[in-house]
Amino acid sequence: MTKExxxxxxxxxxxxxxxxxxxxxxxxxxxxxxxxQNIFSKGSSAFKKTVITTEIFFDQExxxxxxxxxxxxxxxxxxYDLMIENLIKAYPAxxxxxxxxxxxxxxxxAEIEIKKAFLKDNNLIxxxxxxxxxxxxxxxxxxxxxxxxxxxxxxxxxxDFQLVIYDYFVENKKISKNFNNYFFxxxxxxxxxxxxxxxxxxxxxxxxxxxxLLAFPVAVLASIYLEEFAPKxxxxxxxxxxxxNLAAVPSIVYGLLALQILLSTIQLPxxxxxxxxxxxxxxxxxxxxxxxxxxxKAVPPSIREGALAxxxxxxxxVFHHVVPLALPGTLSGTIIGLAQALxxxxxxxxxxxxxxxxxxxxxxxxxxxxxxxxxYLWSESAERGFVEKTSATIMMLLTFLIVMNFVAVYLRQKxxxxxx
Amino acid sequence: MNIxxxxxxxxxxxxxxxxxxxxxxxxxIKDNIKLNALPKFYGYYLVLWCSIPALxxxxxxxxxxxxxxxxxxxxxxxxQGAVFNDKNEANLIYEKIKAIHxxxxxxxIDSILKESALAYAKFINxxxxxxxxxxFGIIIAxxxxxxxxxxxxxxxxxxxxxxxxxxxxxxxxxxxxxxLGIIFSLLFESIKFFSxxxxxxxxxxxxxxxxxxxxxxxxxxxxxxxxxxxxAFGFIPLIAGTSxxxxxxxxxxxxxxxxxxxxxxxxxxxxVRRVSKPIxxxxxxxxxxxxxxxxxxxxxxxxxxxxxxxxxxxxxxxxLAAGLIMGIMIIPYVSSLSDDVxxxxxxxxxxxxxxxxxTKSETIKQVVIPAALPGIIGSVLLAVxxxxxxxxxxxxxxxxxxxxxxxxxxxTTTITTxxxxxxxxxxxxxxxxxxxxxxLGLTLFIAxxxxxxxxxxxxxxxREKYD
Numbered sequence: 001m002t003k004e005x006x007x008x009x010x011x012x013x014x015x016x017x018x019x020x021x022x023x024x025x026x027x028x029x030x031x032x033x034x035x036x037q038n039i040f041s042k043g044s045s046a047f048k049k050t051v052i053t054t055e056i057f058f059d060q061e062x063x064x065x066x067x068x069x070x071x072x073x074x075x076x077x078x079x080y081d082l083m084i085e086n087l088i089k090a091y092p093a094x095x096x097x098x099x100x101x102x103x104x105x106x107x108x109x110a111e112i113e114i115k116k117a118f119l120k121d122n123n124l125i126x127x128x129x130x131x132x133x134x135x136x137x138x139x140x141x142x143x144x145x146x147x148x149x150x151x152x153x154x155x156x157x158x159x160d161f162q163l164v165i166y167d168y169f170v171e172n173k174k175i176s177k178n179f180n181n182y183f184f185x186x187x188x189x190x191x192x193x194x195x196x197x198x199x200x201x202x203x204x205x206x207x208x209x210x211x212x213l214l215a216f217p218v219a220v221l222a223s224i225y226l227e228e229f230a231p232k233x234x235x236x237x238x239x240x241x242x243x244x245n246l247a248a249v250p251s252i253v254y255g256l257l258a259l260q261i262l263l264s265t266i267q268l269p270x271x272x273x274x275x276x277x278x279x280x281x282x283x284x285x286x287x288x289x290x291x292x293x294x295x296x297k298a299v300p301p302s303i304r305e306g307a308l309a310x311x312x313x314x315x316x317x318v319f320h321h322v323v324p325l326a327l328p329g330t331l332s333g334t335i336i337g338l339a340q341a342l343x344x345x346x347x348x349x350x351x352x353x354x355x356x357x358x359x360x361x362x363x364x365x366x367x368x369x370x371x372x373x374x375x376y377l378w379s380e381s382a383e384r385g386f387v388e389k390t391s392a393t394i395m396m397l398l399t400f401l402i403v404m405n406f407v408a409v410y411l412r413q414k415x416x417x418x419x420x
Numbered sequence: 421m422n423i424x425x426x427x428x429x430x431x432x433x434x435x436x437x438x439x440x441x442x443x444x445x446x447x448x449i450k451d452n453i454k455l456n457a458l459p460k461f462y463g464y465y466l467v468l469w470c471s472i473p474a475l476x477x478x479x480x481x482x483x484x485x486x487x488x489x490x491x492x493x494x495x496x497x498x499x500q501g502a503v504f505n506d507k508n509e510a511n512l513i514y515e516k517i518k519a520i521h522x523x524x525x526x527x528x529i530d531s532i533l534k535e536s537a538l539a540y541a542k543f544i545n546x547x548x549x550x551x552x553x554x555x556f557g558i559i560i561a562x563x564x565x566x567x568x569x570x571x572x573x574x575x576x577x578x579x580x581x582x583x584x585x586x587x588x589x590x591x592x593x594x595x596x597x598x599x600l601g602i603i604f605s606l607l608f609e610s611i612k613f614f615s616x617x618x619x620x621x622x623x624x625x626x627x628x629x630x631x632x633x634x635x636x637x638x639x640x641x642x643x644x645x646x647x648x649x650x651x652a653f654g655f656i657p658l659i660a661g662t663s664x665x666x667x668x669x670x671x672x673x674x675x676x677x678x679x680x681x682x683x684x685x686x687x688x689x690x691x692v693r694r695v696s697k698p699i700x701x702x703x704x705x706x707x708x709x710x711x712x713x714x715x716x717x718x719x720x721x722x723x724x725x726x727x728x729x730x731x732x733x734x735x736x737x738x739x740l741a742a743g744l745i746m747g748i749m750i751i752p753y754v755s756s757l758s759d760d761v762x763x764x765x766x767x768x769x770x771x772x773x774x775x776x777x778x779t780k781s782e783t784i785k786q787v788v789i790p791a792a793l794p795g796i797i798g799s800v801l802l803a804v805x806x807x808x809x810x811x812x813x814x815x816x817x818x819x820x821x822x823x824x825x826x827x828x829x830x831x832t833t834t835i836t837t838x839x840x841x842x843x844x845x846x847x848x849x850x851x852x853x854x855x856x857x858x859x860l861g862l863t864l865f866i867a868x869x870x871x872x873x874x875x876x877x878x879x880x881x882x883r884e885k886y887d
Contacts, residue, residue: 251811253809257598
């Protein structure tokens with residue numbers, strides 16, 4: 001091999017090596033794009049729901065209440081017969097079986113939706129109004145194009161006759177898509193068309209709030225002690241080793257800790273944001289202490305010395321001068337720690353947040369779910385409608401995380417002083 | 421009740437602050453003495469003395485009250501003639517008594533339950549009353565003590581700072597308390613587990629099927645039952661499955677992460693670096709449940725489809741899908757750590773290599789990487805410990821049955837999956853099945869601790885070398 005050939009070979013090796021590096025970065029970036037695209041394409045349709053425009057005639061004989069009835073009377077009145085009477089008029093069905101199939105195109109909440117319309121205006125007796133009633137999950141998925149209609153009938157959840165009705169609705173422009181308020185306002189449900197993340201949102205909010213209230217002050221005080229006051233001795237070393245180790249303990253171990261200490265020993269109520277918040281706080285604590293200490297360390301000693309020189313005590317120099325300067329870094333570290341806590345699932349499963357909770361929690365001691373646990377729960381469900389709901393929940397979760405991270409970066413870049 | 425108490429304590433504290441501040445001011449003016457600190461420090465001094473002892477007492481009391489009341493009530497119920505064979509039944513009776521007291525119990529109430537419920541109400545009352553009395557006693561005592569101190573014109577700033585410093589120290593102790601809490605809660609149940617199952621049968625057993633363990637009373641297990649039990653708690657399939665999935669994950673994460681790290685440290689312009697580094701780190705910020713969803717609903721079925729087309733049987737919960745997705749999650753851990761490590765290799769080493777005519781890639785391969793090797797190994801070990809402790813991806817995308825297999829297309833299970841599967845839903849207390857989850861947790865805790873220790877040592881040693 002001549003010198004030129006060898007050199008050429010070496011340069012080719014150089015190019016190959018560079019190419020590997022570039023490919024690796026490209027692969028990683030590609031995956032981010034694929035993941036986000038996949039979730040968004042599956043989930044974006046969940047923010048709309050399919051509704052069937054139906055004419056409702058409020059028949060006094062069926063309702064047995066008067067115009068201007070009080071709210072209590074309306075709540076007690078039986079709207080079921082009225083609903084049936086009106087819904088079967090939506091399509092000229094021939095017999096009882098056909099009527100049943102027609103009724104199954106509407107969600108289980110049709111009766112309540114009619115009742116709500118009457119609650120809004122209690123002078124509707126004897127009148128006819130048009131209402132947008134939520135369609136069943138099957139129709140919803142069909143209308144959004146997520147459901148293949150060319151399967152043989154026995155493998156479809158929608159019968160041929162229901163398809164005929166659906167086409168009739170489409171032809172008469174009775175079917176349309178509205179904003180899905182149920183997705184944001186409702187709690188969990190067995191029916192995908194009625195299931196929402198309202199409960200999970202509130203549960204997550206309470207958990208993160210408790211986590212913040214517990215973890216932030218303790219983390220800040222602990223980092224101030226370790227950076228500013230701790231003597232260099234065995235105890236301090238031990239605390240530091242502990243903090244570093246805790247940051248690397250798998251999150252599920254914190255779930256076991258919570259199960260044994262918080263639920264079994266102290267007997268706090270299961271499945272509640274209170275327990276979730278405490279568990280997440282224990283887990284987040286070391287993850288906040290590490291950036292807090294870094295930002296305290298970044299404040300130059302001249303600041304401390306200046307304060308001490310004019311007669312401030314050690315405490316005054318720290319709390320009046322060092323801590324305010326370290327605050328942007330501290331806050332951004334806290335927000336990033338909270339963002340991790342918001343996405344944490346495994347410890348919450350162990351403390352029983354997987355319970356099926358329909359009601360939206362009104363306090364941190366009510367059983368509840370949380371956003372990531374809701375993702376886990378729905379992803380185990382077989383119904384097609386839940387795939388869309390799960391993806392949409394992930395979109396909400398990712399949005400929160402992105403916002404939190406942006407706030408953290410913004411705080412650091414805008415307010416942090418550079419010392420050099 | 422507790423909220424009312426905390427509210428009262430804060431009101432007392434706030435009013436004491438203003439009292440202390442104005443009182444010392446008037447004293448100093450009236451008696452014409454020089455105060456040893458600013459008046460507000462006397463206020464702070466009173467606040468700390470008024471609130472801290474009372475709050476600490478309240479916290480400790482609330483921690484122990486439920487357990488004490490429970491044991492008293494179970495004992496009274498037993499004295500009344502209630503029959504229960506084990507802890508589960510005792511718990512059930514206690515829950516019933518509590519529900520009767522709250523008025524939410526709708527079953528039959530016999531005389532034993534009724535008497536116990538009355539006793540429960542009595543004890544609750546007694547405990548609450550004594551709590552309130554004791555708290556007020558503590559507040560009065562500490563306020564009297566601190567008022568005496570400030571009348572004597574103490575050095576309030578110094579005293580406040582000593583108390584605050586103690587507070588700071590206690591905050592930093594919470595990390596130690598958490599570690600102790602983890603160790604004790606894991607050990608406590610694990611010891612119970614290992615008193616039933618021999619530790620060697622656990623460590624070297626090759627069969628894991630805890631659902632077979634339905635022995636209710638752990639204290640009286642016959643030899644035949646033990647043979648059955650011993651076969652249900654074999655750790656080998658779990659560690660095999662965990663290592664296997666972690667291995668697949670590392671096959672993805674190490675090359676991709678390492679090459680990205682090298683490229684970012686050695687080749688990329690600042691502009692490329694500034695954009696690509698945060699985007700890769702997004703991968704570490706995505707919640708693992710999202711990866712789990714993606715692996716279970718998209719990647720798993722996709723692999724099975726591809727396998728079908730190629731004539732292979734691929735399980736839809738294959739180790740390959742779970743490992744691949746886990747590997748992608750871990751990429752940023754490897755890439756940013758190795759990026760840092762490579763960046764801290766001194767420039768002089770590179771310059772020396774260029775000077776003798778090496779190309780950039782030759783320098784990296786033969787000089788930079790060998791120099792950075794301990795650090796790189798450390799970062800890979802940290803990533804491995806991340807992989808074996810990862811839960812949601814494997815819970816959602818890997819299998820539940822413990823197969824001993826090295827075929828990546830079959831399903832296999834992991835330690836974390838089994839912990840979740842055992843503890844999700846209703847647990848029977850005191851059964852070896854529930855305790856086994858804690859034994860698994862302890863194993864996992866020790867494994868990650870050892871890995872982290874070695875990794876941190878490696879990185880630290882390496883840093884010291886070039887500092």
